[in-house]
Amino acid sequence: MDGRVERIHLVPTSGAEPEPVERVEAVAGAGLRGDRYFDDSPGSPREGSDLTLVASEALAAVERDHGLSLGAGAHRRNVTVSSVDIDGLDGERFRVGEAVCVGTGPCEPCAYLADRLDEPAVTGALAGRGGLRCRIVERGSIRVGDPVERS
Numbered sequence: 001m002d003g004r005v006e007r008i009h010l011v012p013t014s015g016a017e018p019e020p021v022e023r024v025e026a027v028a029g030a031g032l033r034g035d036r037y038f039d040d041s042p043g044s045p046r047e048g049s050d051l052t053l054v055a056s057e058a059l060a061a062v063e064r065d066h067g068l069s070l071g072a073g074a075h076r077r078n079v080t081v082s083s084v085d086i087d088g089l090d091g092e093r094f095r096v097g098e099a100v101c102v103g104t105g106p107c108e109p110c111a112y113l114a115d116r117l118d119e120p121a122v123t124g125a126l127a128g129r130g131g132l133r134c135r136i137v138e139r140g141s142i143r144v145g146d147p148v149e150r151s
Helices: 056-066 109-119 123-127
Strands: 003-010 020-022 023-027 052-053 079-082 093-098 099-106 134-140 138-145 148-151
Touching: 003 023, 003 138, 003 148, 052 056, 056 079, 099 138
Parallel strands: 052 079
Antiparallel strands: 003 020, 003 079, 023 138, 052 134, 093 099, 093 148, 099 134
8 A cells, every 4th residue: 555645634623614734643542633523631532533534536536426526625534645445444553644543434424514515415425435434543643745554
């Protein structure tokens, strides 16, 4: 796998627009520092969504097949990657930059995304290619351009 991090987006508060960043700190069991879901409180329960990945190829297919452009973080996933078999990482341990993660399941599109974009067709367009939820198991930095590889 010769995958790469193409883009990183954080949403600092609920309802805010995704903000592009060049680098983020991934914290085991807490998420991405600066994202609205980040919580490093002792005993804080995380449900396997410390970060979310989406493949740039899936976004290109949505645009090609459905005419929907989901650039600039509109998809609301944290890390956009290229040349990565996202489905093949479900249940697997892998590295994103310096951080080690485990895929915990598909990140299917939801009604919130369709409402936010005012585009009902986006749910169907992203079905089966909405990304991957991940748990961070070893802290590390993630930068645009970093490799994505099995650990």
